[in-house]
Amino acid sequence: MEKLLEIKEIKKTFYKKKIPFVAVDNICFDVEKGECFGLVGESGCGKSTIAKIITHLITPDTGSVLLNGEETLFLRGKKERKLYQDIQMVFQTPQDSFDPRRTLGDGIMESMRNQGMKKHQAKERMYELLEMVELPGEFASRYPHEVSGGQCQRAAIARALAPNPQLMICDEATSALDVTVQAQIVELLNKLREEQGLSLLLICHDLALVQKLCDRVLVMYKGGGVEQGVPDEVIQNPQNEYTKILVDSVF
Amino acid sequence: MSMEEKITVRKQKVVKSHTRQKLFFFGGLAIAVLLVAAFAPYLTPYDPYEQDLSKALLPPGNGHLLGTDRYGRDMLSRVIMGSQTTIFSALLLVVIITIVGGAVGIFCGWHGGKLDAFLMRVSDIFLAFPGMVFAIAVASVLSGGVINAVVALACISWPKYARITRSQAMMIKHLPYISAAKLSGSGTWKIVWKHIVPNIAGPVIVTAVLDIGTMIMEIAGLSFLGLGAAPPTAEWGSMMSNGRSMLQTSPWVILSPGCAIFLTVIIFNLAGDTVRDVLDPKQRKR
Amino acid sequence: MKTPLLDVRHVEISYNGRPVVQDVSFQVEPGEILGIVGESGSGKSTLIKAAMGLLGIGGAVTKGDIYYNGRNVIDAKPDEIRRMRGPAMGMIFQDTGASLCPVRSIGDQLYESVNQHEKASREEVRQRALDLFEKMRLPDGDRILNSYPFELSGGMNQRVGILMAMVLRPKLLFADEPTSALDVTVQAQVVREMIQMREAYGTGIVIVTHNIGVVEYMADNIAVMYRGNLVEYGKKEDVIYHPREDYTKRLIGSVLRVNRG
Numbered sequence: 020m021e022k023l024l025e026i027k028e029i030k031k032t033f034y035k036k037k038i039p040f041v042a043v044d045n046i047c048f049d050v051e052k053g054e055c056f057g058l059v060g061e062s063g064c065g066k067s068t069i070a071k072i073i074t075h076l077i078t079p080d081t082g083s084v085l086l087n088g089e090e091t092l093f094l095r096g097k098k099e100r101k102l103y104q105d106i107q108m109v110f111q112t113p114q115d116s117f118d119p120r121r122t123l124g125d126g127i128m129e130s131m132r133n134q135g136m137k138k139h140q141a142k143e144r145m146y147e148l149l150e151m152v153e154l155p156g157e158f159a160s161r162y163p164h165e166v167s168g169g170q171c172q173r174a175a176i177a178r179a180l181a182p183n184p185q186l187m188i189c190d191e192a193t194s195a196l197d198v199t200v201q202a203q204i205v206e207l208l209n210k211l212r213e214e215q216g217l218s219l220l221l222i223c224h225d226l227a228l229v230q231k232l233c234d235r236v237l238v239m240y241k242g243g244g245v246e247q248g249v250p251d252e253v254i255q256n257p258q259n260e261y262t263k264i265l266v267d268s269v270f
Numbered sequence: 271m272s273m274e275e276k277i278t279v280r281k282q283k284v285v286k287s288h289t290r291q292k293l294f295f296f297g298g299l300a301i302a303v304l305l306v307a308a309f310a311p312y313l314t315p316y317d318p319y320e321q322d323l324s325k326a327l328l329p330p331g332n333g334h335l336l337g338t339d340r341y342g343r344d345m346l347s348r349v350i351m352g353s354q355t356t357i358f359s360a361l362l363l364v365v366i367i368t369i370v371g372g373a374v375g376i377f378c379g380w381h382g383g384k385l386d387a388f389l390m391r392v393s394d395i396f397l398a399f400p401g402m403v404f405a406i407a408v409a410s411v412l413s414g415g416v417i418n419a420v421v422a423l424a425c426i427s428w429p430k431y432a433r434i435t436r437s438q439a440m441m442i443k444h445l446p447y448i449s450a451a452k453l454s455g456s457g458t459w460k461i462v463w464k465h466i467v468p469n470i471a472g473p474v475i476v477t478a479v480l481d482i483g484t485m486i487m488e489i490a491g492l493s494f495l496g497l498g499a500a501p502p503t504a505e506w507g508s509m510m511s512n513g514r515s516m517l518q519t520s521p522w523v524i525l526s527p528g529c530a531i532f533l534t535v536i537i538f539n540l541a542g543d544t545v546r547d548v549l550d551p552k553q554r555k556r
Numbered sequence: 557m558k559t560p561l562l563d564v565r566h567v568e569i570s571y572n573g574r575p576v577v578q579d580v581s582f583q584v585e586p587g588e589i590l591g592i593v594g595e596s597g598s599g600k601s602t603l604i605k606a607a608m609g610l611l612g613i614g615g616a617v618t619k620g621d622i623y624y625n626g627r628n629v630i631d632a633k634p635d636e637i638r639r640m641r642g643p644a645m646g647m648i649f650q651d652t653g654a655s656l657c658p659v660r661s662i663g664d665q666l667y668e669s670v671n672q673h674e675k676a677s678r679e680e681v682r683q684r685a686l687d688l689f690e691k692m693r694l695p696d697g698d699r700i701l702n703s704y705p706f707e708l709s710g711g712m713n714q715r716v717g718i719l720m721a722m723v724l725r726p727k728l729l730f731a732d733e734p735t736s737a738l739d740v741t742v743q744a745q746v747v748r749e750m751i752q753m754r755e756a757y758g759t760g761i762v763i764v765t766h767n768i769g770v771v772e773y774m775a776d777n778i779a780v781m782y783r784g785n786l787v788e789y790g791k792k793e794d795v796i797y798h799p800r801e802d803y804t805k806r807l808i809g810s811v812l813r814v815n816r817g
Contacts (some may be wrong), residue, residue, distance in 0.1 A: 276618065277565070277566045277619055278620060278621050278630075279618070279619050280616065280617065280618050280619070280630075281618075282570050282572075282573055282618050284572050284573040284617045285613075285614065286573070510693055
């Protein structure tokens, strides 16, 4: 399999009142084309920081992030914006990930308009995308607070799909949703993966979800990677002490 | 459980809010005041500047609804004419400080770093001065005139807006929708203009409307001290200043502009309150 | 017939004239754990707020009654209800850290809440708290009592919440999403501690959560709420393994489970 994304020896330290706190410590992993890779761990273990590093929302201290074999960390301006056509992200709280004063349709079209697409073309594509995430077209004119969490997350997925990305990062994309809705979103992600050949980087704390969706998983604890492998093996036969506790804690 | 088990039924009092009606009422009043100010020259029954010493200090009534001042000028006409000077300079002032303070605040909140720290210390200095004293100092250095009074008051009032917009911008820039906009390929300018400005406009507009009343008072205050509008110009503060020696003999000369200030300030404050009720995000979600 | 600890009868709760919970009835016996599950907005939290008299402005029980030990709590005077909150009915919030005063130490706030209801010296309250910490197998009781809410982790604050509720030895404990903000490893500990409280004091517990796994682990009975209605209510085994209603089937079917092989 071809490697789509390679994370090499990423390290990030935050300073709070000059006291250093290592959020991510020497993390390495790669995501293959069409693969679903999972990052699990507790809150504060650094998994979301990695998502922000990949999407250039945070700059790491050291390390490199390769997309299709090319370094992405130093891309700026136009090239950085080009990167966002290949990497997209879905956030944890769907309602907060849309501007409360603009419609869902506006949000979905933003990237296409930024690429210089004409308004009517963007609109057409937006309705296609809404159909892909199984939302009726009338949702384009709704505001984020007018729709439910699940519907909003579908719209967020549509927005992420708009530039035809190769990799979609889901940062706890289903944790804020009700279980029945979560099941539907998981279904949708699976469908997109099969139909669009999308690679997924799934960041979550739910081992069951990782086991259902992911091909490989990296367990993180306090900024470091403690165990990597196929989810079934990691869960059924954990090698690391922390992984054992994590698996035992799930009801 | 049997079918005939009695179920207690209780009545609930439902409290209705009248925000919309209040907005129409107070908003309407505020707009009416603005219209009076805008069309002041057409509404005055007499020429507000025409002196007629034979009619000096007439009490209210007899064709002069609010009486006349010591030069025989009709008080009603002067109050109407004065609204133009006072209200429009207050509006100009609010617009200036909103734009200047807002721009500084958004820049600081978004950019952060050393420039932010520097600009915030500058605003601290302005906030630390007793506002009116500083305004008096600036106005006397610049010498009188309405425009100079506006400049003086702008100098001391912008930091409040910078503070509000800065804290709002700092809060909003960490929200996921800003990250999402960045991931959609929008540049900094676009993000600030399309996503940050509209989302902090609410509290800024509320503050601005509430400030119109305060600014009317401050401009009138400077004029009262002789640092605002020059004498012949009809302006509420200077009119009050002119009448202050006659408070006991001809109280209408000072009461007319005084009441005009009082009513206008109350109308703008109540309008500001209702605007806040309408723009309050918690209420909007319902 | 023995009076149940909590008896909810045909309750309808309205906000500003609009009913959000309709015709809900269930009972809790002493020492029983009842799990109320449902999605967000299904009215599950509203129910326990009504029982505690905490519905707030605009909310009211418009039909039916709620009895605690045979006493009607809906028509009780506000003062009477206030005296019942704590010694009779305790409550654990989703985010205890936010429900505590940030500028006073845990021990201080604990003493105050006890002192509202019974005469006790600071030393006594402290000793009782330390005993409880021991029962919960938490080390460092002393250090926790001396710290401020912001110094403790979310999990630790949540345990303080349990402790503050339990120190008055209520017969009935309401828990509103007590573990939803916690990591799974901490969640497991908190759940075990709540079960220990039941074993030690025979406390009846009503736990409201969207986490079916937690309810499956700790509850005796389960009530399933959907859009303000009680769609299914019965023994845990029946509801989880043999659900009757379509919605319950869908809900249980949506739960992802870890396959441990």
